[in-house]
Amino acid sequence: MTQTRRWYFVNRPKHQIEPDTLELRTETLPELAEGELLLRTLYLSLDATLRLWLSEWDLYIDPVKLGDPMKGFVVAEVVQSRNPAFPVGSLAAGLGLWSEYIVTDGSGYSPMPRLPGLPIGDAFGTLAIAGPTAYVGLHEIGRIKPGDTVLVTAAAGAVGVITGQLAKIHDCRVIGVAGGADKCRWLKEEVGYDEVIDYKRGNLVEQIQAVAPDGIDVLFENVGGEILDAGLTCMKNFGTVVICGLISSYNDGAERTPGPYMFRNVIMRRLRIEGFVILDYVDRYPEYQQKLAGWMLEGKLKSRLHIVDGLENAQEALKLLYTSGNTGKLMVRVGSEH
């Protein structure tokens, strides 16, 4: 009989996640039935969209029901198995639970290969969500071309750090927007952005215009609100706005959030604004992951992780996403990789 700690969704937050939004409980898991497996969670991915799963918005996915275990993307080791697709000792990644151990029939999980030279945390942090998201946003939605000027907001976020590197690999000029001098310096010197703008330093439109006087070809938007407005103001005619995230509004709850004030530029600049959800592209994951892993092994694409230790810290860590508190991909280390 396996005991596990597991987070439950017990109080719907009105705005920010509160200390009593989720509750950590200890429970005993059942024995495996035929076809089931027991997973030991190694890493829990903390993604901006998780706040939405706790809301009453009409979403792209079923939300977490009040009273249910909290959901999230995990990578885990198979420690018992009555399912030949997931042998003991192998890795599985997928939409799981905020839990040390999980019993599942494998639905929603895929086997994850161990790649020589690539630690599990790096592989999961970059290949599971952030990497495919950046790839789809830049290529399938943004249709970037060499020489394009690409503006990436939340450039220091999980998706932003990958997007900047991928845009460089594809010979674009890439400008990041982030908050704070340290992050901006890190993005330029370490991550490889051509230019980085600190939105806390004053007029964002003027700062963008200073480094991109001819305007933006592709805006890769992760934030929304005033930052999206500044981007829309600086678009070239016939530019593309990829809406990957609108994190600035995810704590708004039942309040009505105004859309971008410069929405009229969709006509004035003849823009295409297109949103996407990475879950729609799982069929093409092998193709994306092969490319991304190749660039990682060549040293062209670096994993940038922000790791918080201990499942018990997951709720508090999640709040970092909504306060610009993370630098790179935010994950909780739930169990050791040994």
Next chain:
Amino acid sequence: MTQTRRWYFVNRPKHQIEPDTLELRTETLPELAEGELLLRTLYLSLDATLRLWLSEWDLYIDPVKLGDPMKGFVVAEVVQSRNPAFPVGSLAAGLGLWSEYIVTDGSGYSPMPRLPGLPIGDAFGTLAIAGPTAYVGLHEIGRIKPGDTVLVTAAAGAVGVITGQLAKIHDCRVIGVAGGADKCRWLKEEVGYDEVIDYKRGNLVEQIQAVAPDGIDVLFENVGGEILDAGLTCMKNFGTVVICGLISSYNDGAERTPGPYMFRNVIMRRLRIEGFVILDYVDRYPEYQQKLAGWMLEGKLKSRLHIVDGLENAQEALKLLYTSGNTGKLMVRVGSEH
């Protein structure tokens, strides 16, 4: 020496067009130089975008400068010519002036054929702007397919009446949004919309959901504001929002206008929102006009005109566009067709 009455832009309106925004003057035109022609204006097209040309917004076109003659699309008869491309007696259509007579070198004008069976007003009203706009919006931007559910806002406007008919010709199910019972009845019984919703009759989202329970494939947006919000709320996953006009905000002047509150649906429903300006498509006008004229001559596409007589009434007539005061294509008859 030809005398003409001509409107000038003399006071920039803060919001609505005021009685002193434009001023009607009488002036004497110069003799023709080599290459020039003298046009006698037959019809002046009143288009929603004209209000923007009087604003200080950053536009897709040069605005009308304060003090300059007012611009607009016209069809005119060539009454004198020193330009072989425009023989006396022929018709010319293009971006002209709010003026009974115009001297020009022909730049910005195209010869317009006289089509047997098609009065000049019908041909100009449908083929010059509204028809190509509806065609480009539905096909190039909206990429409609047979069986699509298409929602058209400002359905009784110049573009809306054509859009509804073209969507039917292409085997779509077409739902219009308009204001007032008479207009709605006319759109359904005369123009051929499958369903028409009166936005003045209460909750717009519920009304759309009642006639399109599975949602909207293509939203052809002419209005913006609350009407766009209702449309965004009712989109199918992977739907398309064609932004042709945002007339509800065109009188906002220097005020900041919030974008659509349901903007988040660009992600939740994975939408493509794309704007366009018909002036970008002039090279393809012959193709569009041939198709449109063909449908007109077959009786499948009917011209729907709202004609106001007399150049002196043009300023007052223009205001009808922003108060839902027109039904069909609004034009001023400046000179007789004889």
